[in-house]
Amino acid sequence: MILIGFLLFLTACGYEIENPHNWEVQEFKYINQDGKEVALESLKGKVWLANFIFTNCDTVCPPMTANMAKIQGLLHEEGIENVEIVSFTVDPEVDTPDVLKEFAGKFDADFSNWHFLTGYSQDEIETFARESFKSLVQKIKGEPQVGHGTSFYVVDKEGIIKQSYSGVDVPFEQIIKDVKSLN
Template sequence: MIKKKFLFLLFISFILILSACQKDVEDPLNYKLNSFSYVDQNEQRYGLNELKGKVWIADFIFTSCETICPPMTANMSKLQQEIKKKGIKNVEFVSFSVDPENDKPDVLKTYINKFNADSSQWHLLTGYTQKEIESFAMNNFKIIVQKPKSSDQVIHGTKFFLVDDKGIVKQEYEGVKQVPFEQIINDIQIVQNNAK
């Protein structure tokens, strides 16, 4: 009887030590995403169900963007390459188009092919209305997306977002200049370790 109690206490102590050792990203955002399912550049449905159990990086772009989107997409491609160089697996990339009326799947496919990206793990999403993406971005990622009637350019946030395997936004990072590639990679590894 004493031996069983001792083993039980030992087991509980082990669990407590393990949970104390598990660390999180610094100052996590912890935004829980609502379910979504849109259409990617291959005309396939893709959303939170397909991302379940995976760690992923998200951003918001559009293909006719004249300013920030090309460098953001180039930086995302660089991040993808750095992750592969380090041998980190099972990281998905998701770019939400903020101009769905113009960014049809074939347009998105042509766009991503310019950036030396692995599109098997990078899904560019469309298939919603302008109003839907504006609401989705604000409600889930806490960023503004707005298409003024007087312009063909769209106002939108420039952050990269790290999302964990349960669909929770853990952190955001600068996506245009001085992208903290090492910090993002480090945080991806923390989030992946926490998922095990």
């Protein structure tokens, strides 16, 4: 087991993410499932994973959240520390901190490093997703579902999005490898 860990360490040394996006995350300051403030500034110095979900989603959000929970478990198993996970709700009017906490609990989310964020307007999250993550978020008036991208993103310690991955058909090993290379 030690040999495998050492080989993984050697593999990560000198490894660089292929074709990095290098998109800068805009400043933000939102609240998490515990009502505590989480800001871009508070994530500086840490590698983090991000995605966009909402609690009333009847298609991709539950499996995406389960997949992110699996990544959280893999990070723990690999002993990778100083990594945060941030799930932005795309339905902030419905997804209060309490609603997000209940939703996350269904997936055994470990809140020590996973933040489910809300506390912004619909327009704000649509603009933030588009400008920072190059991702579409769109709530159509009168419709309960919100259109949004299904990607997972890895963000470096300076708040630069380095890569995106499918949040549905997840390349778990690649994400872990990329996180290690930035940590």
